[in-house]
Amino acid sequence: MKTKHLLRAVSLLVLLVSFFPAQTAGALDSTSLPPVDLFQLPWDQGVAWMAIDGLDNGTKRPLDSSHHYTVGGAIDFAPHKDMSVGENTSSFWVTAAAAGLVTEKSFCHLKISHEGGWVTEYQFLANVQVNQGDIVYRNQRLGVIANGSTQKFCPGSKEINIPHLHFMLRPTLRNATFAGWEIGYVPLLNKTSFTKNDETLGLFQLLMNSLDLQIVLRGPITWDTIYTGSLDTYRYEKWSFVLSETNTFTLTATSVTSGLVPLLILLDAEGNEITHGAETLTSTQPAGSYFVQVQPQTGNGFYGLLLEKNDVPVPTDPYAAVVVAPSNVNVGETAVATVSLNNIPTEGYTSTEFTCTYDASVVEASNITVASLFGADPAVAISGPQNGSFIIAVAGSSGNKATTGGTAFTFDARGLAVGQSPIECSARVSKGDSVLTQIESLGASLTVGTPPATQTPVPVESPTPTLTPEASPTPTATSTSTLPASDWLTFTNAAYNFQFQYPQEAQILEGRTDNYARINLPFVPGTNLSEKYLEVIVNEGAIPCHSPLAVSSILETSETVVINDITFLKETGQDGTAGHINKWTAYSTLRDNACVSLDFVLRAANPDVFATPIPLYDEAAETTVFGQIVSTYAWLTSPTPTATPDESATPTATPTSTPVESPTPTSTPVTSVGTVTGQVLAGKPVTVSLLNADSTVAASGTVNADGTFGFTVPSGTYTVYATAPGFLSAQSTVTLTTGAIDSLPTITLLAGDIDNNNVIDQFDAMTIGMSYNTTTPAAADLNNDGIINVLDLELLARNYRATGPAAWE
Numbered sequence: 001m002k003t004k005h006l007l008r009a010v011s012l013l014v015l016l017v018s019f020f021p022a023q024t025a026g027a028l029d030s031t032s033l034p035p036v037d038l039f040q041l042p043w044d045q046g047v048a049w050m051a052i053d054g055l056d057n058g059t060k061r062p063l064d065s066s067h068h069y070t071v072g073g074a075i076d077f078a079p080h081k082d083m084s085v086g087e088n089t090s091s092f093w094v095t096a097a098a099a100g101l102v103t104e105k106s107f108c109h110l111k112i113s114h115e116g117g118w119v120t121e122y123q124f125l126a127n128v129q130v131n132q133g134d135i136v137y138r139n140q141r142l143g144v145i146a147n148g149s150t151q152k153f154c155p156g157s158k159e160i161n162i163p164h165l166h167f168m169l170r171p172t173l174r175n176a177t178f179a180g181w182e183i184g185y186v187p188l189l190n191k192t193s194f195t196k197n198d199e200t201l202g203l204f205q206l207l208m209n210s211l212d213l214q215i216v217l218r219g220p221i222t223w224d225t226i227y228t229g230s231l232d233t234y235r236y237e238k239w240s241f242v243l244s245e246t247n248t249f250t251l252t253a254t255s256v257t258s259g260l261v262p263l264l265i266l267l268d269a270e271g272n273e274i275t276h277g278a279e280t281l282t283s284t285q286p287a288g289s290y291f292v293q294v295q296p297q298t299g300n301g302f303y304g305l306l307l308e309k310n311d312v313p314v315p316t317d318p319y320a321a322v323v324v325a326p327s328n329v330n331v332g333e334t335a336v337a338t339v340s341l342n343n344i345p346t347e348g349y350t351s352t353e354f355t356c357t358y359d360a361s362v363v364e365a366s367n368i369t370v371a372s373l374f375g376a377d378p379a380v381a382i383s384g385p386q387n388g389s390f391i392i393a394v395a396g397s398s399g400n401k402a403t404t405g406g407t408a409f410t411f412d413a414r415g416l417a418v419g420q421s422p423i424e425c426s427a428r429v430s431k432g433d434s435v436l437t438q439i440e441s442l443g444a445s446l447t448v449g450t451p452p453a454t455q456t457p458v459p460v461e462s463p464t465p466t467l468t469p470e471a472s473p474t475p476t477a478t479s480t481s482t483l484p485a486s487d488w489l490t491f492t493n494a495a496y497n498f499q500f501q502y503p504q505e506a507q508i509l510e511g512r513t514d515n516y517a518r519i520n521l522p523f524v525p526g527t528n529l530s531e532k533y534l535e536v537i538v539n540e541g542a543i544p545c546h547s548p549l550a551v552s553s554i555l556e557t558s559e560t561v562v563i564n565d566i567t568f569l570k571e572t573g574q575d576g577t578a579g580h581i582n583k584w585t586a587y588s589t590l591r592d593n594a595c596v597s598l599d600f601v602l603r604a605a606n607p608d609v610f611a612t613p614i615p616l617y618d619e620a621a622e623t624t625v626f627g628q629i630v631s632t633y634a635w636l637t638s639p640t641p642t643a644t645p646d647e648s649a650t651p652t653a654t655p656t657s658t659p660v661e662s663p664t665p666t667s668t669p670v671t672s673v674g675t676v677t678g679q680v681l682a683g684k685p686v687t688v689s690l691l692n693a694d695s696t697v698a699a700s701g702t703v704n705a706d707g708t709f710g711f712t713v714p715s716g717t718y719t720v721y722a723t724a725p726g727f728l729s730a731q732s733t734v735t736l737t738t739g740a741i742d743s744l745p746t747i748t749l750l751a752g753d754i755d756n757n758n759v760i761d762q763f764d765a766m767t768i769g770m771s772y773n774t775t776t777p778a779a780a781d782l783n784n785d786g787i788i789n790v791l792d793l794e795l796l797a798r799n800y801r802a803t804g805p806a807a808w809e
Contacts (some may be wrong), residue, residue: 034118034169036177039097041209042077042122042167045139045233048206052078052164054192055173055185066168069185073173075192078145078164081204086149089163094122094143096136097169097178099230105132108154110142123166126151137230137257137301179211210234215293227305229294231262236295238267241307248284248310251292255279257301263449267291277328278449282310284323297450318343319440320354320427324413328447334414335446337365339425340407341373348401349374350432351797352408353393353790359421360388362448366555367412368392374408375400379797380762381769381790382551386544391772393790395797401432415448430794434783484628491519492636496538496594501632503625506534514538515755521600521625529617530580531603534629538596539767541776545595547571547586548766561587563630581606585623587630593776598633600626674736677710678744679703682724683751683784683795691719707746720744720808726779728753728760728804747808751782752796758804760796768793 043049055073056065066074079092096112097120104111109123110130126146130136145163146153153161169176174185184193184200194201201207211234219239221227229237243249253262264281266274269289275281278297294305323338339354351374358365365385370378374396384390392409396402413423424443428436488501495514505522512518515538523532537548546569550558553575561570568587575582581604588597602622607614680686680703688709689700698718699711715738722730727749734742752760754767754777771780771788782792 032171034114034116034176036180036182037211037214038114038116038118039120039169039177040095040138040179040211040234041181041207042097042120042165042178043079043095043209044093044141045095045209045211047079048208049077049079050081050206051192051194051203052076052081052083054203055183057187057190059190066166069172069174069187072168072170073185074166074168075173075183076164076166078162083163085162086147087163089126089145089147089151092145092163093141094125094145094165096120096138096140096142097167099135099137102130102132102134102136105130106154108146108152112136119170121168121170123154123168124164135302137232138235139232139300140257179207179209181207219291221292221305221307223307223309225306228256228302229305230300230302231260231294231296232300233296236293238291238293239305240289240291242289243285243287246284246286248282250280250282250308250310252280252306252308253294254304254306255299255301256303257299260299260301260303261297262294262303263297265293265295267293275326275328276449277447281328281447282445283327315440315442316343317440318345318429319442320408320425321442322356322423322425322444324423324444324446327445328449329415330449331415331417334412336410337413337423337444337446338407338410340405341402341427341429342405344402344405345431346403347431348403349429350401351393351395351430351790351794352402353391353428353436354408354425355389355391355427356411356423356425357389358413358423358446359419360416362415362417362419362421363423363446364414364416365390365411366414368409368551369411370394370409371407373402373406377800379765379793379800381765381772381793383769383772384544391769393768393772393793395790395794397797397800399798413446415446418448418450420445420447428790430791432794434785434791436789436791484632488632491517491536493517493536493538493596496596497636498591498596499634499636500598500629502534502629523622524617527615527617528605528607529602529622530605531601532622533601533603535599535601536596537599538594539770539777540593540595541774542590542595542767542770544770545569545590545597546588546770547584547597547599548763548770549573549584549586549599549601551766551769552762553582553584563587564634566633566635568630580604583619585626587633589633591635595770598630600629672714672738673712674715674738675710675712675741676718676720676734676736676744677708677741678720679707679746680709680722680724680730680749681707681746682727682749683782684724684726684779686722686724686749689721689723691721693717695719721805722747722749722808724749725756726754726782727751728758728799728802728806730808731805732808744808747806750799750802750804750806752799752802753804754779754782754796760799760802764796765793768796 053076055069056067058068061067098114100112100114102110103113105128108125110125111119111121113119122142124146125143128143129141145165147163148161173183176183180196181194184195194207213234215236215238218229218237219241221239221241231237251264253264255262261278263276263278265276266281266283267290268274275283319342321340321342324335326335329335341352368382370380374394377397379395379397381393382390394408422443422445424441426441428438430436484501487504489504490499490501492499493514502519503522507520509518509520517536519534521532521534523529550571553573555571555573557572559570561568566589568589571586573584582601584599584601586597586599588595604617607616680688686703687700688703690698690711690713692698698713703709715736717735720732720734730747730749732744736742752764754764768780768788771777774788775786780788780792782795
């Protein structure tokens, strides 16, 4: 980006001086009228004053009075009637009726020249804030009404000598419009009136200084040139510009007036908003016509506008890129970050790892959603988001690759606080050769601002005393929670040494292991709630320790809570299908190497699928038991040291035979024994076991370095199992005869069954995500290279959805 920091201040000053050309009233005649939207009334916007004297025909005042309509006339304005000398006038501010150049100044008066040759004059002032030669904006405070005591009136005046504003417009006030009020004067009746929206008021009646919103069309603007404009509550400016090709550009509105914060809104040719930002915005847009509307987020005054082209070369080699739309949001609003892979080589990528970073004090990341770049059913591992970063690894399954550029995934970026956050997603790619290669990445940024303040003035009909409203009491949620019933049952996990209580009516489903259990919880029937259950999940080495649901569905909230001196990460979220909506609440806690998650799930039918309305379940009532159960959670006081659970459920027994290096027995065969040999390949040490018909172990041992094994056992029929940590098992049946050798075919175990449940699925991928860039659990390090990352996910993806034990035939 080409910036001109050294020239900006000088350029702004030069432009401000030339903003209003010096013109005299002589350019106009008394029949000319100013634009109806040029002038406001000469006091603060949103405040009502009154006229206490108007134009004159010589019957009330001398013929040489400035009030005489033939010389242009004057009006005396005051905040209220019965003004008195010496009263406190320090809050009665006189403001510029329009933007202009101060051409005269004394201790008690100002004269301002405006566009089109119009001139306003303000008399009976004190505490004057501007100087001759200053450029002022509409509604800029010029001074206060002099109190006539400590602040003297203008000398030699023939006007009434009470505190007031003596206001003039030249060539004439007659028929001019101020804040929508048209000034009427009938010389025959010597009557001044003010008409707006079919309402006509006279002297000593309050005139509200409010205007219709005015959007002034400015421009066109072009690159690297500073343009000057002015803003107030009722005046916005809209500048036009044209892009001849796709460009990334930055628009900057630099405040010249203290207190002004300009808000930039980028619009398309039809006036539809594209994005917005306070003081600056960056966007990438194709060729076409555009507008940028500048309005005050806070304050009023002058600003300088600069359009700059961002010269960012597009890489010719493979690269990752982040695009955030919109690039500017307010606190609480959400933008979508789209992460893509580009310039993918012909051979394609089998997997990719993205490491995304952002400012966690400004932005919150959530809802990470993988696209179909790697096929319809990719394996996905996600670590985080946490502390301003997350890692997402994607690998194509069933031989799928990313062969053409496109979106890899998206995520939501929600504004947390005012500021600007860079959003970067670096990428490493694999072509299936077990090598990760870093590629170039292009980041983006998200600007978070405060919502534009509503600047609609409240009419003030009279100086009615303002009552301070009583503060509304803060609603207090009344807890309906009760202590667990005395007849609750106790769930104990002896392997990881924890326990908790659960309702007697609940049911523990079959298939419970040390690492998983599901408990169906009772719920009120007759509503759309179809299931209510608790899943108890234990993962070793899960850093950070959080619920698996946080990465497999939409995470909505996350907070740390302490219950009975135990720290839990409490997370909530939801997901759904066409017919159901699942809401979940999870409590996760860590001790030693074990991450325990209590995941409570409410599965409800979508009420929209019922032809006849069905009662909705009471979420508050149904979730009460969640907190009650967690309140009973306890680590056992004397935990028994636990080793990492064996990846296979193979019973351990002393083998009756030792693996041999060669399938040929080394001793004279015994007439009552037979031999089985074979070869099992895997990336981890493989255990082969022979089971008797009653499932007891006849022999067991680790294969040799080349994967070969051999057992000599009594003749008979056996089941042969081959297992390795993180791999699907293989199974065969052999019948050994006396003196014979039965050789099984060579088999390669399928990588990916990390949780040892004989299926390679997303739960295994989740374990990789939860353990990313660590070394435990060892079963997740499928390629045995000492670190868990996308290369392990790539091996898993090759066998995604496979089930076991594999047939060993």
